[in-house]
Amino acid sequence: MASSQPQTVPCAYKTGRTLGQGTYAVVKEAVHIKTGQYYACKVISRKLMEGREHMVRNEIAALKRVSQGHRSIVTLVDYFETMNNLYLVTDLCVGGELFDRICERGSYYEKDAAHLVRTITDAVVYLHDQGIVHRDLKPENLLFRDKTEESDLLIADFGLSRVVDDEKITVLSTTCGTPGYMAPEIFKKTGHGKPVDMWAIGVITYFLLCGYTPFDRHTTMEEMQAIINADYRFEPSMYWQDVSDNAKDFINQLLTIDPGTRLTAKQALQHPWLQSAAPNAKASEGQAEQKDLLPDIKSAFNAKRTFRKAVNGIRLINRLRTNEHVPNKDEIEKLRQTIKEAEQESDNLDQVLPAQA
Known part of the structure; x- marks a missing residue:
């Protein structure tokens, strides 16, 4: 008779400094003892996760499906269990969070924002093609692999992701995500799917062009109501007067209340604003005159x-x-x-x- 206890795996890693901490887990820097290669190791407490183990299973299932399939998606390198913890070993991203890197730059133009959003959207196309909804896209989960100028930008933290193998919208019903980036249908509990990631890209784009989110309010309740009504504007004008109409149209087509009318990831890549950031795209006359937004x-x-x-x-x-x-x-x-x-x-x-x- 097979044992119901998880197999004890000889430890192949040595953990170091803490990189982050959440309710159920801590993320530590880890080095593979034999190879000397550094990784990020998410240590999840079985005791704290009791009754919620399915969340970890969902994360593992999603990462296994997409690992090494796209350069802008974090890779699941290893996974093992002990009596007390679950361990997820992934790429170590030492280049910092997206917005922190932007603030460290000497200058930052709309074309730079378009390039970043195109990179994110291209990765989401791959996720959606693989039947994965991330459900927690936000700047804090967009990390640079290293500190070089040419570093890859990676989508990380698949803790809320789900596998959905069809194109139906009303497939998921649990409330999840970070309030400022959550789509109306999540709050309404009318069912949601891949379009919630596109709403989040709309919010991220808005944020990358002005430094604040479109639905930021004094209280969470006011913020939620603004999201449900898609109540946002390109204001104050001092932050938006130098942003192109194409960029605003891109945001408008993502921040739609009806998920059925929202751009899909593939459609978003074909939008003129992201086409201007495509490889080998010809620079328009307006691009040469763009203002430094930083x-x-x-x-x-x-x-x-x-x-x-x-x-x-x-x-x-x-x-x-x-x-x-x-x-x-x-x-x-x-x-x-x-x-x-x-x-x-x-x-x-x-x-x-x-x-x-």
């Missing part, structure tokens, strides 16, 4: 980040009052400093977070 993007991103600090400070004050706790001098000074920073970094934060009726 200063405005950094300004908007920093203002948004500081605005959130101020909002969180106000929420903390309200919580303290509710709990009948009187803030001490240090707490009050810290909150005042946070709000002061918000005022200094942006004279008019409403321009970055426009009120949208």
Whole structure:
């Protein structure tokens, strides 16, 4: 009779520094003892994942199906189990997250954004052709393999991905993803599939062109309502006046409430905006006159980040009052400093977070 216990595998890796940590897992740098090759090792606690093991199985199934099939998708190198943990060994991406790399550049133009989005979309075409929905596309899950200028950009973190072997839209129903990048049909729980990845690409594109997301609001509930209604604008004009109509049209065709009218990944690749970023594409006259978007993007991103600090400070004050706790001098000074920073970094934060009726 075969044992129901998982096979104990002799450890072939030595783990090092922690790269990231989540609710159920920790990601560590790992080196293969025999080859000396470095990887990322996701260590998943069986105890914490009890009752949710199917999530890991889904991730493994998705990664096995697409590993080594596309240069812009992270590869599952190894997988093994012990009594206490599950281990997923993947490519080690040391080049940093997408937006961090953009901010480190000396300049950044619309054509650069188009090239990045084309790379992401091309990888999603492959995923969808293989029957995989990622369901958590966002800048934090787009990583560079190394720090070189020519580094591949990789789609990572398949923890929420699912295998769907048909073209039906209403195949999945669980609420998942990161709120700001989730499609309306996920919130509505009307069933979802591959189109949710295309909505996310629309949000990512918007973000890459201005430094803030289209549905960012004061509260998660307001953000969710804005997403359900596709309530976004290309505002304030100071961040969008130098962005082409083609780029805006590309976003508009992805951020549609009806998933059936949303561009598919293959259709998105044929859109004029991404065609302009295709290999051997001829440069248009407008491309030579493109404005450097980096200063405005950094300004908007920093203002948004500081605005959130101020909002969180106000929420903390309200919580303290509710709990009948009187803030001490240090707490009050810290909150005042946070709000002061918000005022200094942006004279008019409403321009970055426009009120949208």
